[in-house]
Amino acid sequence: MFIQVSANEIAAKHVSGQLNELARQRALWRKVKYREGSEIFGEAEPADYVYQVRQGAVRTYKRLCDGRRQIGAFHLPGDIFGVEDGEVHRFRAEAIVDTNLWIAKRRSLFARLAKGDIPAANHVRVLVTRTLEHAENHLVLLGCQNSLEKIAAFLLELDRRLEQPDVMVLPMRRCDIADYLGTTVETVSRALSSLQKERILSLVGTNHRGIMLHDRSKLADRVCPSPS
Amino acid sequence: MFIQVSANEIAAKHVSGQLNELARQRALWRKVKYREGSEIFGEAEPADYVYQVRQGAVRTYKRLCDGRRQIGAFHLPGDIFGVEDGEVHRFRAEAIVDTNLWIAKRRSLFARLAKGDIPAANHVRVLVTRTLEHAENHLVLLGCQNSLEKIAAFLLELDRRLEQPDVMVLPMRRCDIADYLGTTVETVSRALSSLQKERILSLVGTNHRGIMLHDRSKLADRVCPSPS
DNA sequence: CGACTCCTTGACAGCGTTCAACAGTAGTGG
DNA sequence: CCACTACTGTTGAACGCTGTCAAGGAGTCG
Numbered sequence: 001m002f003i004q005v006s007a008n009e010i011a012a013k014h015v016s017g018q019l020n021e022l023a024r025q026r027a028l029w030r031k032v033k034y035r036e037g038s039e040i041f042g043e044a045e046p047a048d049y050v051y052q053v054r055q056g057a058v059r060t061y062k063r064l065c066d067g068r069r070q071i072g073a074f075h076l077p078g079d080i081f082g083v084e085d086g087e088v089h090r091f092r093a094e095a096i097v098d099t100n101l102w103i104a105k106r107r108s109l110f111a112r113l114a115k116g117d118i119p120a121a122n123h124v125r126v127l128v129t130r131t132l133e134h135a136e137n138h139l140v141l142l143g144c145q146n147s148l149e150k151i152a153a154f155l156l157e158l159d160r161r162l163e164q165p166d167v168m169v170l171p172m173r174r175c176d177i178a179d180y181l182g183t184t185v186e187t188v189s190r191a192l193s194s195l196q197k198e199r200i201l202s203l204v205g206t207n208h209r210g211i212m213l214h215d216r217s218k219l220a221d222r223v224c225p226s227p228s
Numbered sequence: 229m230f231i232q233v234s235a236n237e238i239a240a241k242h243v244s245g246q247l248n249e250l251a252r253q254r255a256l257w258r259k260v261k262y263r264e265g266s267e268i269f270g271e272a273e274p275a276d277y278v279y280q281v282r283q284g285a286v287r288t289y290k291r292l293c294d295g296r297r298q299i300g301a302f303h304l305p306g307d308i309f310g311v312e313d314g315e316v317h318r319f320r321a322e323a324i325v326d327t328n329l330w331i332a333k334r335r336s337l338f339a340r341l342a343k344g345d346i347p348a349a350n351h352v353r354v355l356v357t358r359t360l361e362h363a364e365n366h367l368v369l370l371g372c373q374n375s376l377e378k379i380a381a382f383l384l385e386l387d388r389r390l391e392q393p394d395v396m397v398l399p400m401r402r403c404d405i406a407d408y409l410g411t412t413v414e415t416v417s418r419a420l421s422s423l424q425k426e427r428i429l430s431l432v433g434t435n436h437r438g439i440m441l442h443d444r445s446k447l448a449d450r451v452c453p454s455p456s
Numbered sequence: 457c458g459a460c461t462c463c464t465t466g467a468c469a470g471c472g473t474t475c476a477a478c479a480g481t482a483g484t485g486g
Numbered sequence: 487c488c489a490c491t492a493c494t495g496t497t498g499a500a501c502g503c504t505g506t507c508a509a510g511g512a513g514t515c516g
Contacts, residue, residue: 062364062367062368064368064372064452065452066452068372068452069372070367070368070371070372072364072367084357085353085354085357086357090361090364091364113346113350114346116344116346118341118342118344118349121346121349121350121353122341122349124353125313125349125352125353125356126313128353128356128357128360129312129313129314129356131360132356132359132360132363133318135360135363135364135367136290136300136318136319136363138367139290139298139300139363139366139367139370140290140292140298142367142370142371142410143298143370143407143409143410144292144296144297144298144410179371181371182370182371182372224292224293224294224296
């Protein structure tokens with residue numbers, strides 16, 4: 001759901017043992033490239049494949065009839081997405097930047113489930129559960145947090161997943177962040193500027209896609225941890 | 229996630245075949261009663277049991293350190309909840325009113341998974357997937373909808389699940405609705421009053437817990453459907 | 457009856473959205 | 487090389503939705 005930018009290729013450490021096992025059987029997987037902005041699968045489309053990001057980044061989202069959009073997750077190198085229990089996808093998936101994926105026929109995977117392939121079944125359950133856990137935390141963020149807290153939580157999560165790089169380079173635009181956090185580009189921009197004024201971070205590079213965190217503990221103070 | 233109020237006992241039609249199969253094996257299940265407001269399980273507590281609502285209603289939620297609360301779901305008669313893939317619960321569960329549950333030892337269920345009980349594994353996957361699907365729709369509601377749309381969506385979902393009763397009686401308080409929708413009691417109250425002024429619904433009964441929908445299509449106009 | 461809880465309503469302020477203008481960069485073509 | 491366009495992000499100003507605070511009504515319970 002977050003970005004791997006410090007390295008373009010996925011790092012083995014980011015793939016759990018179980019996922020590794022699932023992905024290791026390369027006979028199942030096929031390589032596919034998607035250009036920036038192109039659709040990987042649509043909402044209510046048949047869920048015929050399972051995807052793993054190798055390079056680049058993916059956003060999954062739902063859209064309301066009047067154009068409003070809610071991004072459910074960002075998928076980064078190593079992440080597996082598109083695993084559904086039903087016949088169709090409930091989200092639309094697009095490449096945020098030029099992206100390389102591995103895709104696997106879903107039927108071949110589910111055929112193994114039907115045959116009683118317990119490890120395969122467990123893998124699917126783990127993947128779905130991980131997705132659920134992320135969605136649950138996202139609910140709290142959308143329902144309880146104000147705009148500064150949302151941005152802080154977003155940055156900290158990103159920072160954690162990238163293992164605190166010196167500079168994290170966001171592959172997504174401000175409007176993607178806004179639609180992920182349930183706010184607007186202007187609010188995202190103002191929050192980042194505000195944090196920069198407080199010397200908590202620096203915005204660097206083209207379009208300020210790069211972010212340097214100077215004071216992670218101050219940033220953490222801005223977001224309320226989940227346990228009561 | 230919504231309330232069964234027209235009948236106190238669960239109706240068979242509300243339990244899918246698969247869930248029925250899981251629940252039918254009563255040898256596994258034990259009956260437990262919870263008083264209004266009492267805790268069924270806590271956040272980060274060991275997930276030793278699986279629960280099915282027989283009578284009453286349950287809320288599951290997370291709380292931030294300063295007291296803010298996000299209700300993830302309401303569980304009604306027939307609903308199974310507390311199924312986790314990990315060792316601990318990620319939500320806290322409380323009885324909204326006096327509630328009767330059936331509980332099953334989780335280990336006995338997961339023992340069957342480990343032994344290669346494919347139907348049992350599928351049941352768990354279906355349950356988790358159903359929870360995920362609800363959470364995904366909830367994300368859109370929290371991230372994209374304004375207060376009137378949230379209330380309208382809430383009411384319509386409730387109405388659908390109750391199969392359009394003449395009067396639906398909410399087991400939850402306004403503050404529960406507010407924390408479910410990411411808003412406040414006052415906003416919930418104002419939205420309901422506003423819809424009543426427009427003759428779309430009537431509030432009846434003690435504490436206005438009863439709601440009669442007069443014009444479901446007008447109410448549906450208030451909420452934007454998900455497909456683009 | 458009094459105390460309590462829950463809900464509603466009003467007044468007001470503030471956060472965040474909306475609208476608008478502008479800066480910086482990349483890409484294109486003369 | 488520069489002009490032009492397109493795109494992204496930033497910032498300012500004004501508005502409005504929603505949160506906050508406060509008061510009061512209605513029902514419940516001891």
